[in-house]
Amino acid sequence: MAARDKVDDTHEPTAAAARGAFEAHEVEMADKQAHTPLPEQVDIAVIGGGAVGLAAAIALSRQGWDVALVGPPAGRRDGRTVALMEGSLRILDDLGVWSALAPIASPLATLTIIDDTGGLFRAPPVSFHAGELGLDAFGQNIEVASLTEALSDAADRRPGLTRVDALATRVSLGADGGEVTLATGGTLRASLLVGAEGRESLVRDAAGIDARRWSYPQTALTAILAHDRPHHDASTEFHTRQGPFTLVPMQENRSSLVWLVEPARAEQLAALDDEDFAAVVERQAQSMLGRMRVDGPRGAVPMSGLSVSRFTGERCAVIGEAAHVFPPIGAQGLNLGFRDVAALAKATGPVGSDPGAAARLASFDRARRLDVATRTAAVDALNRSLLAGFLPVDMARGLGLMALLAIGPLRRFAMRQGLGLNA
Known part of the structure; x- marks a missing residue:
């Protein structure tokens, strides 16, 4: 690539x-x-x-x-x-x-999963690097x-x-x-x-x-945000108790957000003005990208x-x-x-x-x-x-992430499956 x-x-x-x-x-x-x-x-x-x-x-x-x-x-x-x-x-x-899309797309070189559920059993962060598959990037993020x-x-x-x-x-x-x-x-x-x-x-x-x-008790909040720190072409997915909170890199110091939350909380967050919403997102992201501000449309979609x-x-x-x-x-x-x-x-x-x-x-x-x-x-x-x-479920999910972290061939197989290369 x-x-x-x-x-x-x-x-x-x-x-x-x-x-x-x-x-x-x-x-x-x-x-x-x-x-x-x-x-x-x-x-x-x-x-x-x-x-x-x-x-x-x-x-x-x-x-x-x-x-x-x-x-x-x-x-x-x-x-x-x-x-x-x-x-x-x-x-x-x-x-x-x-060829028409390449100039406005952003590479995804690293994918990181962070367990932020607050459960008793939590796996350490797991990162997947495109270089392990001989690629410069797993893919590209684009509007x-x-x-x-x-x-x-x-x-x-x-x-x-x-x-x-x-x-x-x-x-x-x-x-x-x-x-x-x-x-x-x-x-x-x-x-x-x-x-x-x-x-x-x-x-x-x-x-x-x-x-x-079927339906889920979740609404996906979407937004584009600018931030002070560089993302280094890394996408980060926080696993929270209400669903994933994901920041995907865009060009320059910008990222797109997909945040799954309970419908009631989604309504509360959607009602915030851009400044307050960006502050909440920054806290949820543990300030890993520094100060944030909304830099594009926001949306909400029931899951x-x-x-x-x-x-x-x-x-x-x-x-x-x-x-x-x-x-x-x-x-x-x-x-x-x-x-x-x-x-x-x-x-x-x-x-x-x-x-x-x-x-x-x-x-x-x-x-x-x-x-x-x-x-x-x-x-x-x-x-x-x-x-x-439920603790046994948390343990099963955490052990699976730990296996991906520790076992190289399994991690690379999972990456290839995620890319659709074996489909």
Whole structure:
């Protein structure tokens, strides 16, 4: 990953310049779409304009398929960031997107876990270093909006990919393909429908795919903060009794925050002004980064989970949050969605026959079951173990961290799994 990390920052775009260029591009592409007729039939229709849907549409069109991407562009900047691990960076490289993102991303060279539960049994801090795997960094942290903008730009310029800037209101599936009804009144048919429209997926519901849902007594607070001390490209995750408190490095002396707390406390913290909120975060971080101040939007998201019984149905597949949702622990969510994209592109194969054939969909379903199930179970178990407050559970979690600290091969195996390199 060394080549990706060595970026000439003398020409680094400012956030304002990047936003201005993107807005100008959006005007250009909106004019182009206004003069582009809606196709009646395509090989594959991807529903959902988020990062996973965009990546899927690009990847499938690169295979030679005639693809339509249905859904309005993602919304405004909200300050959320995503830690893209090495496996995802390789996928974005393959899609030709990473070069536009590298100048504004921040490397994650070290990952540290600190037990801050206050329990009777606490493991010492455990640090994972990318150099142990021969990498300069485990991945890169970037604002979700910047990632989506780069993917949207690539999708707009991709031959064989049609953007349909409209909401899907209805999906129907049959033996010969699927049909999407649009809010604008038109319809679109495809041999394969890909649901990437999030947890309320029309494709998943039309296919009758069972979805198990659950909730956690937690709300995730998000923010971007500036601080006096350098982070040295280290991400730190404090395990507290209410959930993880994580600071992920950004460019210069800035970090993004994901803090899981009880809903009542989340309301109290969200009501604080920026100065008081930053002071609370500084104390929670044990002042490891010095004085803090809010340097971007703040957000609050209730925590929940979702898993599906299968990833495919007749003439359809579901990916991203249409297939799996869990708390933002260990940077697994969006990275898992990108692996869905890679597996789907591999299963459908290059153009030549039927992209929605049962054998191809069965191959995709097999490819995703184990990876998604193990990640979902691991994140759920870790999160619930922090909330339990039960000594045997604390001991099991602490002994696991101590084993990772003491046993090099086990630690390196865990790191490779976290990066998605063995998925």
